[in-house]
Amino acid sequence: MPSIDPTRRGRRPGDSGTRDAILDAARRRFAHEGFRAATVRAIAGDAGVDPALVMHYFGTKQVLFVAAMEFPLDPAQVVPHLVGSGIDGLGERLVRLMLGVLDELGDTNPMLGLVRSAMGHPDAARMLREFLGEAILDPIAAAVSEQTGADRPRLRADLCASQIVGIIVARQILVLPELAAADRETLVVAYGGTIQRYLTVSLAP
Amino acid sequence: MPSIDPTRRGRRPGDSGTRDAILDAARRRFAHEGFRAATVRAIAGDAGVDPALVMHYFGTKQVLFVAAMEFPLDPAQVVPHLVGSGIDGLGERLVRLMLGVLDELGDTNPMLGLVRSAMGHPDAARMLREFLGEAILDPIAAAVSEQTGADRPRLRADLCASQIVGIIVARQILVLPELAAADRETLVVAYGGTIQRYLTVSLAP
DNA sequence: ACCCTAGTTCAACATCCGTTGATTTCCGCC
DNA sequence: GGCGGAAATCAACGGATGTTGAACTAGGGT
Numbered sequence: 001m002p003s004i005d006p007t008r009r010g011r012r013p014g015d016s017g018t019r020d021a022i023l024d025a026a027r028r029r030f031a032h033e034g035f036r037a038a039t040v041r042a043i044a045g046d047a048g049v050d051p052a053l054v055m056h057y058f059g060t061k062q063v064l065f066v067a068a069m070e071f072p073l074d075p076a077q078v079v080p081h082l083v084g085s086g087i088d089g090l091g092e093r094l095v096r097l098m099l100g101v102l103d104e105l106g107d108t109n110p111m112l113g114l115v116r117s118a119m120g121h122p123d124a125a126r127m128l129r130e131f132l133g134e135a136i137l138d139p140i141a142a143a144v145s146e147q148t149g150a151d152r153p154r155l156r157a158d159l160c161a162s163q164i165v166g167i168i169v170a171r172q173i174l175v176l177p178e179l180a181a182a183d184r185e186t187l188v189v190a191y192g193g194t195i196q197r198y199l200t201v202s203l204a205p
Numbered sequence: 206m207p208s209i210d211p212t213r214r215g216r217r218p219g220d221s222g223t224r225d226a227i228l229d230a231a232r233r234r235f236a237h238e239g240f241r242a243a244t245v246r247a248i249a250g251d252a253g254v255d256p257a258l259v260m261h262y263f264g265t266k267q268v269l270f271v272a273a274m275e276f277p278l279d280p281a282q283v284v285p286h287l288v289g290s291g292i293d294g295l296g297e298r299l300v301r302l303m304l305g306v307l308d309e310l311g312d313t314n315p316m317l318g319l320v321r322s323a324m325g326h327p328d329a330a331r332m333l334r335e336f337l338g339e340a341i342l343d344p345i346a347a348a349v350s351e352q353t354g355a356d357r358p359r360l361r362a363d364l365c366a367s368q369i370v371g372i373i374v375a376r377q378i379l380v381l382p383e384l385a386a387a388d389r390e391t392l393v394v395a396y397g398g399t400i401q402r403y404l405t406v407s408l409a410p
Numbered sequence: 411a412c413c414c415t416a417g418t419t420c421a422a423c424a425t426c427c428g429t430t431g432a433t434t435t436c437c438g439c440c
Numbered sequence: 441g442g443c444g445g446a447a448a449t450c451a452a453c454g455g456a457t458g459t460t461g462a463a464c465t466a467g468g469g470t
Contacts, residue, residue: 018447034325036241040428050449055429057447116324118379120239125379133381158375158384159395165379166371170363174323174330174370176338179363185410190364193406194399201398205390223417245458255419260459262417 019057021047026068030113035065035121062123069110069127073101075135083143090144091199092192098164099184102172115168132161144199152203159198167191224262226252231273235318240270240326267328274315274332278306280340288348295349296404297397303369304389307377320373337366349404357408364403372396 025046029038040061044051058064082093102109114131117124137157145153167187170176179187230251234243245266249256263269287298307314319336322329342362350358372392375381384392 032325037325039426041426051428052430052450053448059429061428115374119321119324119374120237120242129379129381152383155383155387155391158381158387161379161381162371162375162384163368163399164371165374166367166369169320169324169370169374170367174334174366176334176363176366178357178360179367182360182363183410186360186408189410190403190406190408193402194368197398197402198395201395203391203395205388205394244456246456256458257420257460258418264459266458 018047018049018053022049022054022057022064023068024108026064027108027110027113030065030068030117031107031109032112032116034113034119035061035117035124040064065113065117065124066127069114069124071110071131072105075131075139079136079139079143083140087144087147087200089192089196090140091194091196092188094140094160094195095167095191096184096188098167099187102168103184109172111168112172115165116173128165132164133157137161137164141199148200150200155203156198160195163191163194163198223252223254223258227254227259227262227269228273229313231269232313232315232318235270235273235322236312236314237317237321239318239324240266240322240329245269270318270322270329271332274319274329276315276336277310280336280344284341284344284348288345292349292352292405294397294401295345296399296401297393299345299365299400300372300396301389301393303372304392307373308389314377316373317377320370321378333370337369338362342366342369346404353405355405360408361403365400368396368399368403 022043025043026038029043029046040054041051043064044054047054054064058067078097082090082097085093101111105111114124114128118128119125137160138154141153141157141160144150145156150156171179227248230248231243234248234251245259246256248269249259252259259269263272283302287295287302290298306316310316319329319333323333324330342365343359346358346362346365349355350361355361376384
């Protein structure tokens with residue numbers, strides 16, 4: 001009976017979670033090759049599927065990218081949770097949260113795909129800017145500014161963003177050896193102090 | 206007379222600085238498209254030259270990249286100059302130097318090409334790691350460590366590298382608005398303090 | 411006056427990529 | 441028990457890319 005032939009066409013029996021398999025493969029490929037280098041064919045191959053099926057589900061590589069980079073963290077929840085406990089130690093809490101996300105999501109981390117694609121792909125750069133800056137750091141800096149009277153909250157948010165992006169690039173992409181190997185709490189203290197400083201220190205030249 | 210025909214083949218009269226034109230166009234393209242997206246054809250087009258001539262000079266896109274990313278700063282000169290004036294204000298001097306280089310080289314900055322290409326191109330990542338880390342930051346951290354007794358100089362160098370790469374990405378590639386518009390000395394103070402801290406603060410968690 | 415060499419172009423190849431249209435198979439509903 | 445539509449595959453197209461080999465032209469040394 002050819003009903004178990006693995007090379008047959010047509011619909012497969014059961015509740016095939018194929019769409020999710022494609023999204024997962026896409027996240028993995030985008031995360032460590034970037035938008036341009038990650039090919040639809042390779043993603044389809046990883047998901048064990050024909051490239052045309054990817055287009056059937058998403059229509060366009062671009063749309064697939066946007067769907068795959070949807071972030072599993074809701075800023076509307078995370079920001080109040082960070083700021084709610086007060087300004088003291090806010091930097092460390094933010095860094096701890098971020099390192100945690102980086103470590104547990106690993107290969108499938110949308111943030112990695114976003115950062116890697118942002119170079120040379122303006123749409124990805126915009127998505128990263130909007131998520132990191134407008135959704136997370138701007139509200140945090142605004143809250144701090146409201147409570148401490150610190151000036152230029154937007155610039156403070158940008159300063160924080162530059163360090164956070166730098167962490168992702170240096171640790172996950174360049175894989176600077178001591179940084180990649182360092183104990184997480186050591187990094188929380190080192191980077192947390194920087195973030196805290198950017199949020200509160202005087203910015204007059 | 207067809208001797209002035211602009212579409213003719215063969216050698217052009219005079220000392221045509223064509224090789225340099227190609228290198229310049231390559232730097233520009235690599236700097237704001239990255240290794241993969243910058244095509245040999247586009248580079249040749251910018252230089253007003255046939256793509257085959259690029260291959261004739263450099264043999265391979267990869268070799269062209271390495272040649273174009275040769276850095277115009279000699280670490281053997283810059284490091285002693287920075288450290289020689291003492292540890293005080295070292296962070297600010299380093300940041301000021303870097304922002305100066307970023308601003309004056311602009312479109313043709315090899316550092317930009319290196320960072321943008323480092324995502325998704327392991328060779329570029331290695332070049333960036335070697336230049337920034339091993340050639341500049343490791344010696345600086347080692348010198349500081351020797352004079353102050355600070356521990357873990359390599360980790361300190363990696364921490365500095367993560368902030369410097371973050372500056373380049375956030376300011377030149379993501380173009381975070383307030384960061385791109387900020388006065389240079391404001392950034393020197395903000396970032397200089399961070400670098401100084403990474404070089405000297407206690408790293409115990 | 412001659413030839414060698416370096417500069418330069420042209421045309422083409424092989425490969426790979428995103429996308430499309432036709433076709434086949436099966437699930438779920440009436 | 442049939443049937444529409446969703447899931448899946450196949451084969452192909454059109455375009456772009458890095459690279460190659462042959463051809464042509466001019467300058468410079470002898």
